[in-house]
Amino acid sequence: MTSDNHTLLQITALSKHFGGLPALSQVNFRAARGQVTALIGPNGAGKTTLLNCLSGVIRPDAGEILFDGVNIAGLAAHRLARLGISRTFQNLRLFPRLSVLDNVLCGLTIQAGDSLLEALLRLPALRNRERRLKLQALEALDTFGLADKAALPAGALPYGDKKRVEMARAFVSQPELILLDEPVAGLNPEETAQIAGLIRQMRMYGKTMVLVEHDMEMVMGVSDRVVVLDGGCRIAAGSPAEVRVNPLVLEAYLGRMSVTA
């Protein structure tokens, strides 16, 4: 399978079983560079499993994941992060005891370097780099409207703020691909609109995103393309307008209906 310059992510025949249960069966999926591709489907459709395969949290059983033309299926999470894939989590996974700023700085782990000796000796190069990274993190906090909360422990923030800290942490390193797992779950309409605005803003900066979300209004508002999963299989794909009226999709969400034309 070739990957043209337009396609950043090309998944072919991806499968994952848990015990005897298929979570993903032969799923094909494509995400275009600089676009927001939404992944929707009822609970248990395999959306989070797909994101987990993409971020190395779990290993797929079979299939190919071409990222920028390279097969990355089965690579460890930290190696995928190095390639420029970052993500947020459905149930927040902040580091609650670290400050908001340090949480976002964790998103710059790769840029910070991993030499133990350099860290122990705190060499001048490291000092300068730390200063630069701190500025970069503060900038991201500013973008996500958290500048005044940088010094607070992340665990003490209200839920909506935590969601935005996680997004800032995923975006701060300017990754190639960002996976957003239900970024507005549990948020009120006002906060949801704020997150949708941030996603649109990131898209304007040219970021490629894969969005898993249940809030259809939000999905339809920010996505370029929508892929629908049901029971581990891909059942539809297309523009938001096309997917909205696809009978297979309606059936998956609402149950079998007698479609009278």
Add this chain to the structure above:
Amino acid sequence: MGTWGKSKLFALRHRTGLAVWVLAVILLGTPLVITNPYNLGILNLIGLYVIVVLGLNLFIGYAGQISLGHAGFFGLGAYGSAVLTATYNFPAWPAMALTAVVMALLALALGVPTLRLSGHYLAMATLGFNYVVHAIFVQWDQVTGGPSGLSGIPPLSLCGLTFDSDIKFHYLVWTAALLALTLCLNLVRSGVGRGLAALAQDEVAAATMGVNVQRAKVLVFVLSAVFASVAGSLYAHYFGYVNPVPFSIFKSLDLVIMVVVGGMGSIWGTLFGVGLITIMPHLLDFFETYMDIIHGLILVVILLFLPQGFITGLVDLIKIRLARRRLAGSGSES
């Protein structure tokens, strides 16, 4: 900006470095106040344990792992130096370095398979390691001198100065301890340190940030073993004598209690934890008689009420309280 403002900014920016210097100056003058050799000896012992517990606290508090075997590394450091210098007349400093390198390799060999384990399994594996090490000290008579130990270990000397008294050793051990403290403070203020703090709180999230979780754990384990080994070597040269008793699994538990009192991941808290636990039995006979019971009680009570350890737990509580107050005060939009 006035001079006052500038110096305030300087102090804020270099607060960690300044704090280490203040501590250094205090320790420089300590022997003028604590003149009693017995008390100075206790302070020296604190210095030795600070080195071990700093490393162990990185492993427990930062990497989020558990070791019940660090007295084993401490003991191997002591016996390594003792055997090399007393039995084989090896020069002391190279012996210390060689022992530390061997300890690093041993920790690497031990860490790579065992750090795939977690929780109870890792605790059991490290406990087993300490048990075996202690058994070797007791049983391998020809080399270790068995239960009666090894004597005749020469004191360390540097540039013609021999560290053969409590006061001289005070300066040596605390130089080493402050060096270890500085290294740890440097580490935790780096990306590597943040990666460790992150993986202690959530391994999956840390991995998706690019932290090589397995490598990071092994590195810190090796580092903590080297710290323990160097402290052990200093111990051997200070007392001139080693026996198996202070390197049993019970000492490992004491070291963990020091970490817990100091607080998981608190570098400065380590000084408090080591100080309190080391001084306690010397304060009152009561504490000495019932030491094990008191240690157990301290451990249980702290872990029940402040699972992050005493100092860290308190600091966290205060931070969260302040944060909540600020968020409430600013009428947070959510």
